[in-house]
Amino acid sequence: MGQPTFEIIEPGIFSTVQDLGRKGYLASGIPPSGAMDRFALKMGNLLVKNSLGEAGIEMTAMGLTIRIMEDAIIAFTGGVFQIKKNGKAVSQWQTVEAKKDDVISVGRAEKGWRGYLCVAGGIDVPPVLGSKSTYAMGALGGFRGRLLKKGDMIQVGPSRESADSLRGRRVKKEIIPDLEDAKVLRVVMGPQDDYVADESIEAFLTSSYKVSHKANRVGYRFEGRKFKFKEVKKAKDAGSDPSNIVDDGNAIGAIQIPGGVEPICLAVDGVSMGGYVKIACLIAADMGRMAQLSIGATMKFQKVTVDEARHILKQKEDKVSGENIERI
Amino acid sequence: MIYESTRYLYSGDQFLTIEIADEMSLKANFKVIGIDRAIKQAEITGVIETLPGWRSILLHYDSLQIRTADLISQIKKAIEKVPEVAEVPSRLIELPVKYKGRWGPDIGFVAEQNNLTQDEVVRIHSETIHWVGMVGFTPGSPQLMQLKPAQLLSVPKYTSPRTYTPQGTIGLGGSLTAIYPVVSPGGYQMIGLSPVPVFDRFQSLDVFEKSPVLLRIGDRIRFVPVDMEEFDYIRQQVWECRYSFKIQEGTYSL
Numbered sequence: 105m106g107q108p109t110f111e112i113i114e115p116g117i118f119s120t121v122q123d124l125g126r127k128g129y130l131a132s133g134i135p136p137s138g139a140m141d142r143f144a145l146k147m148g149n150l151l152v153k154n155s156l157g158e159a160g161i162e163m164t165a166m167g168l169t170i171r172i173m174e175d176a177i178i179a180f181t182g183g184v185f186q187i188k189k190n191g192k193a194v195s196q197w198q199t200v201e202a203k204k205d206d207v208i209s210v211g212r213a214e215k216g217w218r219g220y221l222c223v224a225g226g227i228d229v230p231p232v233l234g235s236k237s238t239y240a241m242g243a244l245g246g247f248r249g250r251l252l253k254k255g256d257m258i259q260v261g262p263s264r265e266s267a268d269s270l271r272g273r274r275v276k277k278e279i280i281p282d283l284e285d286a287k288v289l290r291v292v293m294g295p296q297d298d299y300v301a302d303e304s305i306e307a308f309l310t311s312s313y314k315v316s317h318k319a320n321r322v323g324y325r326f327e328g329r330k331f332k333f334k335e336v337k338k339a340k341d342a343g344s345d346p347s348n349i350v351d352d353g354n355a356i357g358a359i360q361i362p363g364g365v366e367p368i369c370l371a372v373d374g375v376s377m378g379g380y381v382k383i384a385c386l387i388a389a390d391m392g393r394m395a396q397l398s399i400g401a402t403m404k405f406q407k408v409t410v411d412e413a414r415h416i417l418k419q420k421e422d423k424v425s426g427e428n429i430e431r432i
Numbered sequence: 433m434i435y436e437s438t439r440y441l442y443s444g445d446q447f448l449t450i451e452i453a454d455e456m457s458l459k460a461n462f463k464v465i466g467i468d469r470a471i472k473q474a475e476i477t478g479v480i481e482t483l484p485g486w487r488s489i490l491l492h493y494d495s496l497q498i499r500t501a502d503l504i505s506q507i508k509k510a511i512e513k514v515p516e517v518a519e520v521p522s523r524l525i526e527l528p529v530k531y532k533g534r535w536g537p538d539i540g541f542v543a544e545q546n547n548l549t550q551d552e553v554v555r556i557h558s559e560t561i562h563w564v565g566m567v568g569f570t571p572g573s574p575q576l577m578q579l580k581p582a583q584l585l586s587v588p589k590y591t592s593p594r595t596y597t598p599q600g601t602i603g604l605g606g607s608l609t610a611i612y613p614v615v616s617p618g619g620y621q622m623i624g625l626s627p628v629p630v631f632d633r634f635q636s637l638d639v640f641e642k643s644p645v646l647l648r649i650g651d652r653i654r655f656v657p658v659d660m661e662e663f664d665y666i667r668q669q670v671w672e673c674r675y676s677f678k679i680q681e682g683t684y685s686l
Contacts, residue, residue, distance in 0.1 A: 353483040417496065
């Protein structure tokens with residue numbers, strides 16, 4: 105093991121090591137995990153010339169403070185956070201030179217909710233089941249299977265590029281997501297929207313919802329209009345509540361409505377199965393939008409088709425390109 | 433009811449729900465296993481993984497590699513010739529359980545609800561073979577159906593779920609048995625505790641070499657009642673990474 109690159113002085117509220125998640129374990133009940141805002145992680149990795157799926161640190165609502173022990177090139181992306189290096193403001197979406205003994209602090213989320221710290225060489229933790237991502241509920245992957253805490257010594261892998269070639273790189277301004285967009289989450293209806301009364305579908309797509317305090321990497325709860333269900337004939341195994349179905353698999357982004365009370369949108373650490381009607385599913389491209397919704401924010405759901413969702417995702421993926429990085 | 437024709441339901445733009453029934457039955461589960469196998473064998477471009485369940489398959493795909501409409505038509509092609517599945521590969525796995533007492537504090541309620549004594553519940557539950565119909569919710573947690581029980585055990589779930597369930601708990605909810613592989617909330621009535629893991633994140637025991645999760649759809653389980661002394665002995669073996677599971681390879685027919 106090499107020397108640690110930095111020490112965690114303050115961990116923030118919920119800071120974890122994340123890459124793009126693990127695949128192939130859904131049938132075992134292990135969710136993919138990974139960065140909630142994949143675009144932000146990828147752009148951070150692009151800035152420091154890592155592979156796009158390299159592990160960084162995801163911070164939530166309140167960032168961490170680190171002491172640099174070995175020179176490194178780092179980059180902050182995601183929501184708007186106040187970041188300081190030795191007391192002086194540091195910009196996001198561009199590379200930052202961190203020298204031995206520098207103290208870098210990430211404050212509260214001023215806009216958005218999740219921030220990413222990427223470092224040239226990537227966070228060096230052993231991959232578990234093919235990924236460095238932390239699945240906190242299962243105490244799996246990441247840094248010892250858990251949230252980062254004070255005193256943790258973080259190691260970084262070898263950088264692919266010299267520090268000289270990484271200095272002064274920044275993401276073009278027009279590529280940085282407008283966090284106002286997060287107020288609309290786009291969904292594909294189904295798989296069980298046919299259980300929901302027409303008036304409630306209408307209300308779901310037109311009324312405003314508020315992000316409840318129960319919002320995390322497992323799922324986001326939204327407060328707003330309640331749901332009515334159609335009188336449908338259901339199998340006896342389904343359960344007594346009109347929102348019950350015989351258990352089936354939950355997509356990442358599935359929006360359950362237990363008891364018709366609150367829509368719960370499952371996120372990257374979401375449970376793999378359940379017995380509740382899923383009215384719609386968040387499109388893949390908008391998991392990053394949901395990641396940036398702060399507790400108490402108001403938002404709306406908007407319906408799109410699968411083909412539109414695919415087009416939106418393609419457009420977003422196409423932005424992750426070296427052409428969108430410029431020299432200062 | 434098993435549907436006349438399979439339903440293809442959008443679960444967002446990266447997942448597809450392939451639904452063959454609205455019921456929880458062995459017959460539906462067998463059909464799911466057959467279709468899941470056919471989809472895997474077809475090696476369709478863009479398919480990432482599948483989650484076979486009681487009555488449906490959740491399929492994860494990359495929409496940038498295959499359009500949803502093309503995916504559906506390729507799945508249709510792959511499964512149209514799947515014959516009725518009457519027999520599936522099925523391992524029989526023995527899991528030791530300490531029933532009753534503080535290891536299974538709700539067994540009295542289960543006995544009462546079924547007009548049985550606690551010992552009769554233990555006898556019926558451990559003499560019945562249990563079918564793994566789906567795995568998930570928490571890592572490695574199986575939902576188990578009783579196969580030809582002498583008397584079908586059934587009990588209402590907690591009306592308000594508890595926030596803490598000890599790791600290794602065996603619970604009964606409705607007529608399904610679940611195993612709680614990690615400390616978690618839960619609603620099934622707790623009837624016993626197993627000293628052996630079904631999820632091993634460190635992959636310490638040999639059986640977990642390929643995957644940290646022991647059980648998969650189509651496995652069968654026999655619960656073997658153990659006393660306190662045996663429980664402690666087995667737990668010691670698990671700690672010393674020497675425990676070996678009794679697993680019998682085989683098949684099961686409808």
